[in-house]
Each structure stands twice: as structure tokens, then as C-alpha cells.
Amino acid sequence: MSSFQGQMAEYPNISIDRFDRENLRARAYFLSHCHKDHMKGLRAPALKRRLECSLKVYLYCSPVTKELLLTSPKYRFWEKRIISIEIETPTQISLVDEASGEKEEIVVTLLPAGHCPGSVMFLFQGDNGTVLYTGDFRLAKGEAARMELLHCGGRVKDIQSVYLDTTFCDPKFYQIPSRVHVDKLDMFRNMPDILHHLTTDRSTQIHACRHPKAEEYFQWNKLPCGITSKNRIPLHTISIKPSTMWFGERTRKTNVIVRTGESSYRACFSFHSSYSEIEDFLSYICPVNAYPNVIPLGTTVDKVIEILKPLCRSSQSTEPKYKPLGKLKRARTTHLDSEEEEENDLFDDPLPIPLRHKVPNQQTCHPEVFPMTVVSQNQPENPRQSTGCIKAKSMKTSLWANFIDCEESNSDSEEELQIPASCQGDRSPPHQQKTDTEVPQWDVFFKRNDDDTDCGLENFPSSAEAGGSQSPKLFSDSDGESTHISSQNSSQSTHISEQGSQGWGSQSDTVLLSSQERNGGDITSLNKGSCRPRVKENLPASQMEQNVLCPKDTYSEDVNVVFSAGEPTTVSSGKHIPQERTLLTLSTNPDSQSSSDFEIPSTPEAELPKQEHLQYLYEKLATGESIVLEKRKSSLLDT
């Protein structure tokens, strides 16, 4: 729960995620995401009055957050006073003191925070230095390194302060498996690409509905949405409750899904970064200061600061921190106010604010162009949006850089340098339009959950060790300790297969595992990954997973299960399907609950399991035996 009071030392004229008390005097407001604890005062009469009096005060947030916020009638009064800013689009905002006319320029860049739909971090750049407000965030290890707008000239920007989500900033939350999310439909009404994956049709197999008395409902053979079996045959439901279990440094892999009852499971899940993720993030950013936004119960500000301190600059090298961007990108400096000719070439447009329209995500723009949106408080309804290059005259320092993807760290091959970075500067990824041997592309991040193995119980290893999520594997290592799959038993399997199909009538009839597949004979459907864009090992699982609710061209064809945080998700399963697969696989194919519903993408670069292996696994599953993967490690995990 955020205890951030709304103001940052460097830029006290703006308020973020708090809208009461002294924040009532802010010249501009920022909302990182639509969660109540970050919206304190946002609909209070005091602020309402302020808005009526101060016509230049606006609320800035991501487009999705704007949608979500305006979904509630209680916040509709904001409608004409919200300015949404595209992700990763540096935007200049004039902070005007209406009384004196005094003006302060600030550039804000929204960076995806991976916490919930629309959630962002705010990177502010202005005369008082660069500061990062993370809001609530969950980013996998290595994620910061991939955020080009956190970099300049191949290095992490010189960040004065980070205002950090420290929810799990405690070694006991050292590791949390990477994730898996839906809510009411109305809030998505203007997000067609999200809508696309949801339905109000209750006769579907995977429900993320909820009800205060869900548990009772289950007993009455009813789902939280009220649906019951039509033919008196009991529904077979499996409920999955997301909750945060943390994983320390342990030698043995631990279940990420724990069975808590006949048909109920707890899936480890978090919207917040784990300790190790925070550690990675902060040490990479290496700010001068880090301030905790969250002081969890039972701890104190001082204790949290003690944890953060060693990760800040004073505790590390006095040299400016240099971190190669690794496989993902190389920076090309494009100092906006640079004296260098080369860079000026990139910015030969004389204007400070070229009037170019924004390019839709899936399109490309010239690589040398850096987007810059200038929002003038005088033109709120029609901000001078532009993806063109800009020289931000008011900025003291060179704040921006472009990046070119590269395969190898520190490699200087010309080829790499000449890679046409198709969407540089745009919100679109710099990685777009690459081949499958390239680094992950931005929309790949949104597109699928290749690494849902963690929660998805895929029979494949995650790519965790390679810099992505460090989630525990679903299967134990070769120490022979069989973990989670063993939590299931035959009674469940049969349970599902019989009643599930009958109870769900036509819906269940669409459960489509081919007989070959059931017999382990056809593994192609399990490995659609082979025709997907390939994802490099560094692609963090959580990033892909966490973004499943982002607007779609940015994402997912094969979203995995949608959970409602804090509430059980109900799953009705179909026939003869290894249980976990049924549980956690959801096709987003809008047209059918066809076989794709049950096709789980393989982990990138994982070796395809052999038919015998699958058969072996399925047989074990069917009989309820524990699955021990002794020798399998080499073939399944070491790929």
C-alpha cells in the first residue's frame, strides 16, 4: 500500500498518485495506474473545486488508465481534464503557476510498469535532474536494461532519485514467480483489443468472475457468476486463487501452484516486483537517491532505506555507472541539443516541435526520429502531439538517446550499427520487424506468455536462468524431488474428464485435444512455439505475462489464464486434458473455443519434448502419480 505522499523533492510542483492535502496545490497531476490506494483524493470535492478554478490543471496518465478511470461515473468529471500520454513518448509539459504566471518545463516519459493494465512509471526530466517514480511496478530482471528511454549514450541516464515501489523489498520476498489476469467488461469497452479476449457469455470454460460468497457457491455447485449446471450433473470446477508466496534462495525448486483442496489451488502471483527484481532494477538504475513508496507493515522507513542504500550510487562506484546494453540494444546518442554534426543530422529539422502525427503502434517511423510530444497547458484538447524530433530548448542536458538493437554486447559490427531500427523513438518497439533470430520485439513482450510455464504447469522449463524470470520450475531439478505436479491426483483427472464435459455441454464438447495428442502422439499443438516469433532467452517471462491486458496489437494471441486478483478464478475443464494445461490455458481466439484453447506454447528455445515423454507424463498424470524428472533434466531443462 503506497505511502507516497504525492510529491517529489525535485519537482514539488507536480503531484503523483496523491490528490489530497498539499497536493491540492499542484500544477499538474499524474496517475500511474488505476488502483484506489493511488487515487486518494482524486474525486474529493476539494480537488473538484480546484479543477473548476484552475483551468490549466490537468491529470496525465496512460491511455489505458484514462479509460479505466473514466469507466467510473465518479471520475467522469475528469473527462475534459485528463491528458493521456502514450507510453515511451517523451512529452514536454509546462507547469504554469496560474497566479504568478511562472513557468517550469518538464519532460515526462511513461514507461510500462507491468503492475496492472495501464500502469506506468514516470520518468521526469527537468532542471532539477532526472527522477523516476515507479508507481507500483513489476519488472523482471534485466527489464530496466531494455528500456531505451532509461538510457542515454549507451548508459543509464543519470538518475537523481528513484521513488520506488518497495512492497516486497525484503529479502524474504527474494523471489516470486513470474505471472499470469480480467475484470468486468465495461471498463474495457474502449479497449477493443482487450475486449476481444473476453466474453460475457457465461458458458465458457474459464471464468474470472467473482462473488463475495464464491466459496458457498461452489458448494452449491454454482459459479460465482451464478451459472449452474443445466443438466443436474455437478459442475466440475477448479478454483485458482492468486496469492503471493515468495521464494527465497533455495536449492530446491518449489511449487508455484499449491493444491489447497479437492479442486482448489493457490497460484503464486504478484503484481509487485520481488526483492531480487527490485535489487536488479535499482542497482541497474543506480540513482543517487532511492525513496521507498511503500513501507510494509512491520517494517520502518529506515529499514527499507537501509536495504535500498547499497544499491544506490554512493555505495557503488563513484564512476558513472556503465552497463552495456547487452544483447538487446545499443545506444546511439542523439543528443537533442548536441553540438555534434552527426547528431544534428538526425535532427536537422529546425523546428522544436515538428508537427507530425503520431504513428500507430504497428507502424514504423524513421529510426532517427525521436518522438516528442509537447503538451501545452493552453491547448489541452489538442496537444501538439508529434513524433517528430525535437530540440528541447528548455532542457539543460542531453536527455535522449536512440537505440539500435544488437545481438552481442559491445559488438561494433557495422551491420549492427546499421540495423534500421524501425520504430525507434516510437512507442513501438525498437525491435519490431525483426526475424526470429532477433531480440524480443516490443510487441512480442505483449504478445504471448511463452514463459507461463511457471504458473502454467507446462511441461517445459522456463527461460528463467537466462536473465528473465527466475521463477521456480514446475518440475523439480534432478535432485529427484518431485514437486508440484504431484499435487494432483487421478481423482481429479477423472473428475474433470467425466463431469466437466457433461456439465458444460456444448462448451465442453469443444475441448479439443486430439486423440493423438492425448496419447502423446501429436505434440505439434503443444509446440506452436515453433512458428511463433522466437524469443530470446533474455526475454523476461513476467514482462510478457504481465502485459496480457494491454491493448492488443500489442499483445497476446495466447493469453493464459486470467485471474482476478484476490479472488479465485474458476475454471471448468474439459475432457481428458492434463489438468494443469486445462487450468491455465486460454485461447484468445475470439471465434471459438477451439483446439487452440488448449495449446500451450512452449518455452522459447526449449527442446520439444519427445512423444514418449509426453505420454509418460500424461500417464503419470492420469494415474495421479508423482512426476519425477530425474533424467529428464538434461533434455527438458538444459536446452
Add this chain to the structure above:
DNA sequence: GCGATCAGTT
């Protein structure tokens, strides 16, 4: 009646 706060629950 409404909002804020707190405690408790899910």
C-alpha cells in the same frame, strides 16, 4: 447524506 477512517474479510 456523504466522505473519511478504521477494522475486518475475501
Add this chain to the structure above:
DNA sequence: CACAACTGATCGC
């Protein structure tokens, strides 16, 4: 453990 949302009681305006 924790989060986030909700409920109900209480208090003050």
C-alpha cells in the same frame, strides 16, 4: 506473509 477491493461501524461536516 502481502495486495486490493469490499463491507460495515463510527464519526464529523
